Amino acid sequence: MIEFRAVTKRFDDGTIAVNNLDLVVEAGTITVFVGPSGCGKTTSLRMVNRMIDPSSGTILVDGKDILSVDPPMLRRGIGYVIQQAGLFPHRTVLDNVATVPLLSGWSRSKARGRAAELLELVGLPAELGKRYPVQLSGGQQQRVGVARALAADPPVLLMDEPFSAVDPVVREGLQDELLRLQAELDKTIVFVTHDIDEAVRIGEKVAVFREGGILAQYDRPAELLARPADDFVAHFVGKDRGYRSLSFVDASGVEVGAVPLVQVSEAVEPSGEWRLAVDDRRHPRGWLAPGTTVDGPLVEDVLKPGGSLFEVGQSIRGALDAALSSPSGLGVAVDAEGAVVGAVTATQVLAVIEGLRESRG
Amino acid sequence: MGDLVKYLGDAGTRGLILDMLLEHIYLSLLPLVISVVLAVALGWVCHRFGWFRGALLGAANIVYTVPSLALFAIIPAVIGTQVLDINNVVIALTVYTTALLTRPVSDALDAVPVQITAAATAMGFRPLRRFLTVELPLAVPVLFAGLRVGSVSNISLVSVGALIGTGGLGVLFTDGFRSRYLAPIIVGIVLTLLLALVVDGLLVALRQWLTPWNHIRGVKS
Numbered sequence: 001m002i003e004f005r006a007v008t009k010r011f012d013d014g015t016i017a018v019n020n021l022d023l024v025v026e027a028g029t030i031t032v033f034v035g036p037s038g039c040g041k042t043t044s045l046r047m048v049n050r051m052i053d054p055s056s057g058t059i060l061v062d063g064k065d066i067l068s069v070d071p072p073m074l075r076r077g078i079g080y081v082i083q084q085a086g087l088f089p090h091r092t093v094l095d096n097v098a099t100v101p102l103l104s105g106w107s108r109s110k111a112r113g114r115a116a117e118l119l120e121l122v123g124l125p126a127e128l129g130k131r132y133p134v135q136l137s138g139g140q141q142q143r144v145g146v147a148r149a150l151a152a153d154p155p156v157l158l159m160d161e162p163f164s165a166v167d168p169v170v171r172e173g174l175q176d177e178l179l180r181l182q183a184e185l186d187k188t189i190v191f192v193t194h195d196i197d198e199a200v201r202i203g204e205k206v207a208v209f210r211e212g213g214i215l216a217q218y219d220r221p222a223e224l225l226a227r228p229a230d231d232f233v234a235h236f237v238g239k240d241r242g243y244r245s246l247s248f249v250d251a252s253g254v255e256v257g258a259v260p261l262v263q264v265s266e267a268v269e270p271s272g273e274w275r276l277a278v279d280d281r282r283h284p285r286g287w288l289a290p291g292t293t294v295d296g297p298l299v300e301d302v303l304k305p306g307g308s309l310f311e312v313g314q315s316i317r318g319a320l321d322a323a324l325s326s327p328s329g330l331g332v333a334v335d336a337e338g339a340v341v342g343a344v345t346a347t348q349v350l351a352v353i354e355g356l357r358e359s360r361g
Numbered sequence: 362m363g364d365l366v367k368y369l370g371d372a373g374t375r376g377l378i379l380d381m382l383l384e385h386i387y388l389s390l391l392p393l394v395i396s397v398v399l400a401v402a403l404g405w406v407c408h409r410f411g412w413f414r415g416a417l418l419g420a421a422n423i424v425y426t427v428p429s430l431a432l433f434a435i436i437p438a439v440i441g442t443q444v445l446d447i448n449n450v451v452i453a454l455t456v457y458t459t460a461l462l463t464r465p466v467s468d469a470l471d472a473v474p475v476q477i478t479a480a481a482t483a484m485g486f487r488p489l490r491r492f493l494t495v496e497l498p499l500a501v502p503v504l505f506a507g508l509r510v511g512s513v514s515n516i517s518l519v520s521v522g523a524l525i526g527t528g529g530l531g532v533l534f535t536d537g538f539r540s541r542y543l544a545p546i547i548v549g550i551v552l553t554l555l556l557a558l559v560v561d562g563l564l565v566a567l568r569q570w571l572t573p574w575n576h577i578r579g580v581k582s
Contacts, residue, residue, distance in 0.1 A: 051479070073485065075482070075483055075484060076484070082483070086480030088481070089499065090495075090499055090574045091574070103486065103490075132574045134574070134577060
């Protein structure tokens with residue numbers, strides 16, 4: 001657990017980076033600090049491992065005032081991941097990961113053994129261990145950065161915009177990876193980003209900071225989107241927040257109805273309704289428009305491309321998007337193997353959303 | 362040519378030349394080693410304390426413009442050594458090489474990316490260990506560029522010391538000029554050049570050995 005008590009940081013030039021911050025980061029959660037530049041989110045993060053010391057106030061890590069701990073010793077117990085990984089270019093990947101164990105006095109062979117385990121944990125092949133950072137892609141470097149931070153098994157992990165320098169597709173992969181790791185490791189993670197989408201995607205709690213180092217709101221992501229504390233937060237969480245908040249509503253209330261199916265490569269009777277073409281594993285291939293005549297076996301060329309699919313058990317946002325993006329107006333539901341289960345309409349989904357809103361009062 | 366064969370044919374002469382060569386190596390490389398240590402320390406001071414940088418690097422430039430012969434002559438007056446003491450040469454060359462190396466060391470330390478030093482600090486390095494194991498290794502390529510210039514410069518400057526009576530291959534030049542005999546001069550030139558080439562080659566090999574990371578091409582996947 002990390003506790004900020006009335007923490008203020010005033011820099012020498014008089015600017016107030018963090019203004020009277022009171023905040024508790026619960027143990028075993030991912031807490032995201034988010035806000036525009038100059039809002040004090042990074043300063044707040046860096047005060048936890050004493051890269052910056054507060055002007056006033058107290059910070060406790062697991063109940064202990066960090067100002068009473070020798071900074072290098074404090075830091076060895078707190079993992080730190082930064083933008084562009086900050087790997088040592090003159091050390092191999094394995095030795096980069098072994099850094100903190102070596103600092104803490106482990107033998108070289110034991111530290112390297114531990115480093116090899118961590119490479120595996122973050123999903124990197126063992127042979128990368130002998131390479132130098134310059135030989136890795138940006139995404140791989142970032143994974144090494146995470147492995148290095150975890151090497152001494154610290155209970156607390158600080159992540160300072162770790163994924164902001166990689167492209168969006170890689171970033172999403174790294175976010176998933178972090179969530180997977182966290183499910184396994186149960187660390188107390190503080191994650192700084194300026195990207196609200198990243199914040200609500202990975203955060204269990206999100207702290208929104210505003211200029212002047214003021215904490216504007218500290219809440220679960222669903223609450224943040226549903227009930228922003230003020231205009232600043234509402235503006236910062238951005239457009240589409242109503243739609244995005246559906247990510248946090250599960251779709252179990254939406255009844256999946258039957259959908260007429262046709263089989264690819266087989267003869268098809270004419271019909272006046274939309275029908276979903278599937279292959280022999282019941283995977284959706286596209287829609288057959290009403291009144292389309294098919295001579296001989298059904299070929300995929302005559303099909304209209306389908307919309308997005310939603311997996312049963314996912315959020316209601318996926319269900320609504322599937323319905324809205326489908327040419328037939330029917331959102332296709334699939335199971336974990338990708339086989340068609342049925343379909344939903346946007347009207348059905350909206351009715352469920354309305355129902356939830358009314359039941360909440 | 363005949364002169365050269367005759368000159369080198371004498372075993373006593375060859376022995377003398379070997380002694381001069383060894384003394385030349387000592388006089389040129391000892392200052393190099395000492396000045397690496399001094400330049401690293403001064404370079405760190407410049408890197409760490411910005412206000413000191415201008416003054417120190419300015420002084421280094423001025424020192425470097427003092428003619429070597431003058432410096433060889435001044436040093437005994439300043440520190441009270443004998444005029445013919447070979448330490449005068451060692452000290453003078455140390456001063457030159459330190460003046461030469463301080464700026465590149467300081468620049469190389471400045472060039473270490475901030476996120477790398479910040480990452481090192483955040484992982485719990487203490488300042489001295491961080492300097493020795495992170496910042497200094499990253500400064501090695503630039504340091505060696507300076508060292509290569511310094512080694513060649515020292516090897517040539519040691520010869521000047523012969524004018525004030527210290528040893529080294531420069532004695533071959535003073536002897537040759539005095540007796541208007543070309544053979545020792547040619548031998549002196551050839552050995553000086555060879556020595557410079559060999560030392561440069563060793564420095565390059567040492568740099569490669571110290572910085573395996575620096576000559577690997579990035580293979581981004």
